[in-house]
Amino acid sequence: MRISKKAYYGLRAITALATEGELSVHDMALAENMPEEYLHKILQILKREGLVSSEKGAHGGYTLARPLAAISVWDIVSTLDGGWKSFAPPRLTHASPYPKLTHCQTNQVWRELEQKIEMTLSAMTLDQITTNTLHS
Numbered sequence: 001m002r003i004s005k006k007a008y009y010g011l012r013a014i015t016a017l018a019t020e021g022e023l024s025v026h027d028m029a030l031a032e033n034m035p036e037e038y039l040h041k042i043l044q045i046l047k048r049e050g051l052v053s054s055e056k057g058a059h060g061g062y063t064l065a066r067p068l069a070a071i072s073v074w075d076i077v078s079t080l081d082g083g084w085k086s087f088a089p090p091r092l093t094h095a096s097p098y099p100k101l102t103h104c105q106t107n108q109v110w111r112e113l114e115q116k117i118e119m120t121l122s123a124m125t126l127d128q129i130t131t132n133t134l135h136s
Helices: 005-020 025-032 036-048 073-081 107-123 126-130
Strands: 052-055 061-064
Touching (some): 005 025, 005 036, 005 061, 005 073, 005 126, 025 036, 025 061, 036 052, 036 073
Antiparallel strands (some): 052 061
């Protein structure tokens, strides 16, 4: 299991906004050591989904669009990665060389794992991250 670079950068960017307030893409990229163009694309996706807002101009930048307690890690990951579907086994068809595996009995394992990950990440909010109150 690996989180994508896009989701990793997105979480770092939103956490920076949570702790610093309004930041320009340039300042955030420098502070977080991220490629500015890539960060800009990520922030545009987060803006489109209502997680951040932006203001143009010399004194503009990005801010959070919701309160800290209303943004979860799952919100960020699912927005940028579409969730954790990478846990699902490959889809096998009847044309598969292993036709008995088309209805694999382990599919339930992968579905439960995806659900548990989603529940865990949904319970982790920016408020908890910035105040170091994540519960294990």
